[in-house]
Amino acid sequence: IAARKNDESEYWKFAKAINEDSRSRCTLRGLLEFDASSVESIPIEDVEPASEIVKRFCTGAMSFGSISAESHETLAVAMNRLGGKSNTGEGGEDPVRFQTLDNGDSKRSAIKQVASGRFGVTIEYLTNADEIQIKISQGAKPGEGGELPGRKVDTNIARIRYSTPGVG
Secondary structure: OHHHHOOHHHHHHHHHHHHHHHHHOOOHHHHOOOOOOOOOOOOHHHOOOHHHHHHHOEEEEOOEOOEOHHHHHHHHHHHHHHOOEEEOHHHOOOHHHHOEOOOOOEOOOOEEEEOOOOOOOOHHHHHOOOEEEEOOOOOOOOOOOOOOOHHHOOHHHHHHHOOOOOOO
């Protein structure tokens, strides 16, 4: 409500409720307090502007296939607008996304991930990277984590991965 209404008093009501809940449940957040008694405020002119801070934002590596094309592309557009970086994950990227859209937006992910399966890795893919991330190994895989089930690999995902539909 606070964000929708841009209402500071609503924010403080929310913050109070969350902080009281954290204390009553003995969460880590509820056990910590800031000691601002000896801290001097920094002049706002000395603070880096938000427009510069967001340039260091990066999305997590989520491959196309693990999330939908719409989600993957929306994350890329958002990060490009901010000046941050989105990450393809290990599923490759449709070359159509390397082209700038008519409105000036770009669906291109700045970080291209290369994993042992080399899904979707081509010279064009690599030359369209601002940063190349080499995935050395996969962490723990509870459930189906880290594996793209074959049932999710449709013809479009297979095309971008240079793979076979139905094979994870």
